[in-house]
Amino acid sequence: MLLQVQNLRTFYKNAAIIDDINFHVKKGEIFSIVGESGSGKTLTGLSIINLLPDYFRVTGRLIFKNTDILALDSSQIRKIRGKEISCIFQDPMVSLNPVLKAGYQVAEMFIYHFNMSEKEAIKRTEQIFNELKIAHIINNYPHQLSGGMRQRVMIAMAIACEPELIIADEPTTALDVTVQEEILDLLYFLIKEKEKAMILITHDMNILGEYADRMMVMYAGRIMEMGDVEEIFKNPLHPYTRALLDCMPVEGKKIEGIPGSVPDLKNLPQGCVFYPRCKYKGKECRVEPPSLREVAPGHLVRCFLH
Template structure:
């Protein structure tokens, strides 16, 4: 049995202009110890998907699905108190911007210890020892001293490491990392990603990595889901998606990345023309067709999910034309 199963997840948000279809029927699963990377442009629905799994959506957002199950537990029928017992305990999240996720009024130590004392009812000394141990584990020196500091006294990289330590406090089965390196410089980004990968191997956790950086995905993911305008347009193993991308959007994203040894200095990178469509109102056909060089009349109709190879799914009706240019 998969650790996490999501079938036909839909997220709608009522607005004054109409209903915003933020996520439109996505499905995926995740095994223990696996890393699933969900990639796509800003506004594609990646972060809302992660918030839906944690039941942290904005109040007006409406979540529906055929099934959302965590280790056999139906997350749609579970009570609010039952969800609180899972959230932060067996399911944890590393948020995008640690400065707004950490409480500026409490010390790092208080915030780390709170998760363990709430979920496990352990003595304060045991919680403190666990917090110091994890701060050291994520590469923070003088951890005992850091426990008494406030978030504003730490750099962005240190705050992100604190968020990772906080997510690990209860030894969760699943960690959702929502663009955990967005606010960091390149060298710190690499350190954080290696850290998450090393901790995953050590603790045997499953990881969902939300990102727009395909370079990140290539290094750490087992499976990849490419998301566009609220839909997963291509899913498969990282090897399949990078070696043989089938959807024109996936190809466009990969062409935007410079390749060492192949991309010469001054050589123009690829670009995807146009803009992401408005997701308010009824959406028909392929949402990418107005930006796609392979679009045809059939792209305005129903777009079934095709499987060109086992465990590699693509939502595109123009696969024959794309294969001819592979």
């Protein structure tokens, strides 16, 4: 097992905004976290790589290659971050250094983690930029690039050291549809052919069906459903999962949408967190939160209906 997340809880001012998160990721696997904006997907990813501000507190165990990375200090985690676990951030404009050229920002990865000379690092960076078809922007600054090009630079940084695990937070949001497929195919090749792993954070259910192996549906910082993508697509059990799948465009079918909005993670409703928006709610849903149960091998759901 490459990564085991055990009882992960992320606190903000004593409020558990991410609660009771348990999952694992194997080598060669693409594990996806899906849900609406505000569901806690990005917070979960940032909790894993210790990139949250100091006013957040993370508890639990994060076992990466037999080491609890949550117990490491900042200097130790920096040696892992980028080299063994990397991240593709959602907003490349605020993630890239505005005063450094795009190529040099990738080259820094080789200089820091492999003690390469600047000349060697630039040469390796040129190879990666060629693979991503962005060789012509190697000497450009971030403000000179389009959103799609900036995102490709972020992806270049993420794959530079061929890390064991990539946390990809909406990696193709800023890209055109045709380019999205190229980038996802490239990441898919890296994961499958080189026995790496990826946590894919997204709200695009179509991407899941094509690229992910297993998925975790999050809502209000909690796991609603988890299992194989194919199984959940065929047999979604949680009302929230069904609602997300119903939002996928299908020819001849009207998209209903989900009424209401995701609650404030710091002020959750009593009982089931999805209760206010659920079509199938019962009296017990308002009183106490349901527990996460395994209803079939590898298929877990948090709902009183199952």
